[in-house]
Amino acid sequence: MRSVSRPTAAVGLAAVALALVTLLGLPTPLQAVAVTVVLVLLPGHALARLTQVTDLPLAALLVPALGLAALTAVSTTMFYLAVWSWQACVLTMSLITVLACVARVRQEAKWQLS
Amino acid sequence: MTSTLDTPNRTERRWKTRDLWLSLAGLVSLALAVGAAASVVLPVSSDLGLAAVLPYPYWVGVLLLNATFFVALRGDATGPASRPVMMWLLAVQVIVLFGVAALVTDVPRGEVAFRHLGIADALSDMQRVDPNIDAYFNWPGFFALLATVLEATGLDPVTVALWAPVFNVGLWLAAVAVITGYLTRDPRRRWLVLWLFCLGNWQDQDYLSPQAFGVFLYFVVVAMLVGPLAARSDKFPGLRRAALAAWWRGRSPAEPRPGHRVGALAVVLLLIPVITASHQLTPFMLLIVITTLTLSGRVWPSRLPLIAGVVLVLWLVYPASTYLAGHPPIEDAGLQIAAEANVVERVSGTAGHLLVVQLRVVLTVVLWVLAAVGAVLAWRRGRLDMRVVLLAVSPLLLFPAQAYGGEMLIRVSLFALPFIALLACSVLLPGDGSTQPSPRAAGGLALTCFLLAVLTVTGRFGNAQYDVFTDSEMDAVATVERLAPPGSTILSAAHPTPWRSDSYLEHRYRTMDDLCQEDFTTATCGPIVYNYAAQNPNGAHLLFMRSTEASVVLQGDSSTQGFAEFEEWLSMQNGVELVFSNTDARIYRVTP
Structure with a gap:
């Protein structure tokens, strides 16, 4: 059985939990914080970890860059397909985060084997 | 033995004390600048813009901040002050230089940020992309992002636009810090590049816009x-x-x-x-x-x-x-067209406005000359990284490619700025990484950077007379958008007008200076505007504001008297009636 590292599990679970919370709705300042985390920071962090970048400043820069870029790609595609809603974006971004975490688990398993 | 063990602790304590003083000096600078900016009374009435009306404590704060930064940069034999201190001073610099307008007013500067909010709002309403609307809907990526963020967070769009420059410059600095980390190992140079990047950043492209987002991602790609x-x-x-x-x-x-x-x-x-x-x-x-x-x-x-x-x-x-x-993109191509649009057409207006334009040029030229000298010095020492030269020079290839509404030189200078700053460091910090600048050199640098800050604030906020809006003007814009029926025309005297933020597709928006191609003489422009307004079967509204008048006068397209005559002539035409007025604006309804 594959072991899942704590950071990977935490990111994946946080994405699911925060997506649900933001879809249910929070008071304005909390909603803004939660949405920023679930739409930008968590996917950015999960994707940045997949890149295997070890340089800390570059890894920190990639979190907002990848988060914003991925959200732009998702929302633009949804607008072109005429299926956009912010709720759909939240769900898609949390799905991307979870998938990135799954890929990370596979990466970690590969490293353990080698 | 005891003294040997105690020595590092004492050194550590001294470090902490020095860092504390530096941080405190940064805080005092911030307090001075924030307090001074908050006391500015609108509207800005000087042709020199915000710089002329900022009280002297603001400049004392800027001077103190630059002095503090260079004390911190000088540090000691081991290097500059600790990273948190340098980051704190940089954060203060960002707020002082790029957040000053947000401290003066709670209305975002300029017209374009309002338009961008309107596009995001229109996308949210339509839930699809219609490329026939205008150019923005052919490059909708940033607006899709903005629409999603605004809808999901529930944040006030105007507040987001107000603080966007601080947020964007923060992102740019993070990317530039990573880039310089790869291009130089000297920590002093790394910090100085970031400082100079702020001081040379008069281009004012960090508002809520696709280009600000694009520049951030561009810097990230360069970092890779x-x-x-x-x-x-x-x-x-x-x-x-x-x-x-x-x-x-x-x-x-x-x-x-x-x-x-x-x-x-x-x-x-x-x-x-x-x-x-x-x-x-x-x-x-x-x-x-x-x-x-x-x-x-x-x-x-x-x-x-x-x-x-x-x-x-x-x-x-x-x-x-x-x-x-x-x-067709090559319609406005060519060196001559680019030079006319980017230089000739921009150098006109009142004496104060011309001075602002000249100061922007001076600031850019000073940095480029420093960079050129720095490149030669680095080359002589055998330390020139050709990548930096290529990154600094390659944006120039864009210049003849397109006039880009007269903004190409501005964009070129922004794309090149981090690398120009890095090359300039070879002049400003001539030693290698282990060389601590002398107190005199640090003092000279502090003074130089203070002067650059004065130039940047003057250049960046030089149009404040017409791009900083009063509450009365915002009331007038809200009123005209409420009064105008769907499909009707709203004609403002000139750019910038803070409109279209939440009814982007509802009306036909035009400015009179665009219609008349900047010829504001009553005999020429009056009939053009009146006929255009009267043509629309849904009616039209004419909007005259203090800021639009200032824009036309400051840029030399008309005089105060000429503008007043023009408005009076229009107000006397058949079917034109005054429907709203306050201290800074008048609205006329034109019945078809």
Whole structure:
């Protein structure tokens, strides 16, 4: 059985939990914080970890860059397909985060084997 | 023995005390600047803009901040002050220089941020992209992002636009910090590049806009190109074919781990289409830089230029084809057209406005001259990194490609700024990383940077007379958008007008200076505007504001008297009646 590292599990679970919370709705300042985390920071962090970048400043820069870029790609595609809603974006971004975490688990398993 | 053990502790304590004082000085600078900015009374009435009305404590704060920064940069024999202190001082600098307008007023500056909010709002309402609306809907990436963020967070769009410059410059600085981390090992130079990047950043492109987003992602791509995707190559062998081929084959990746390179390449492959979908100009800059660095043998994945080019062409041919069909991109190309649009047409207006324009030029020229001298010095010492020169110079290739509404030089100087700052450091910090600047040198640098800050604030906020809006003007805009029936025309005297933020598609928006091609004489412009307004069967509203009048007068398109005559003539025409007025604005209804 594959072991899942704590950071990977935490990111994946946080994405699911925060997506649900933001879809249910929070008071304005909390909603803004939660949405920023679930739409930008968590996917950015999960994707940045997949890149295997070890340089800390570059890894920190990639979190907002990848988060914003991925959200732009998702929302633009949804607008072109005429299926956009912010709720759909939240769900898609949390799905991307979870998938990135799954890929990370596979990466970690590969490293353990080698 | 005891004294030996105590020595590091005492050193550590001294460090902490010095850091505390430096942080405190930063806090005092911030308090002085914030307090002074908050006391500015609107409207700004000087032709020199905000710089002329900021009280002296603001400038004391800026001077103190620069002095503090150079004390911190000088540090001691081991290097500059600790990273948290340097970051704190940089954060204060960002707020003081880029947040000052937000401290003066709670209304975002300029017209364009309001328009961008309107586009995001229209996208949210339509829930699809209609490329027939205008150019923005042919490059909708940033607006899709903005619409999603605003709808999901529930944040006030105007507040987001107000603080966008601080947020964007923060993102740019993070990217520039990573880039300089790869290009120089000298920590003092790294911090000085970031400081100079702020001080040279008069271009005012950091508002809520696709270009600000594009510049951030562009810098991230550059960070990948000079970082994990960099290549090492031998000295350029000349143009003989065999030697060139051997040189090209002799390149090796700077990052030895293939997995890391693949990850970095994946990041760039995501960012290229996102940049391409978000802004018209940035993808061209990206293509130029990727191609230049690759051809110089300093980027490992040699097919990146091809990929960036194909993505760009595909975007132009498909999603942006609607716009391009009516606007061929080479229509405004050529050195002469670019020079006229970017230089000649901008150097007009009142004496104060001309001085602001000249100061912007002076600031840019000073930095470029410093960079040129720095490049020569570094080359003589054998420490010139050609990548920095290429990154600084390659944006110039954009200049003759398109007039870009007279803004191309501004964009060129922004794209080049981090690398110009890095080259300028060879002059400002001539020693190597271990050399501590003398107190006199640090004092000279502090004074120089204070003067650069004065130039930046003057250049950046030089249009404050017409791009900082009063509450009365905002009331007038809200009123005219409420009064105007759907499909009717709203005519404002000139740009900038803070309109279209939440009824982008509801009305036909035009400005009188656009209609009259900046000829505001009553005899010429009056009938054009009146006939245009009266044509619309749904009616029209004419909006005259203090800021639009200031814009026309300041830029030399009319005089105060001429503008008043023009408004009076229009107000006396058949079917024109005054329906709203306050201290800063008048609205006239035109019945068809």
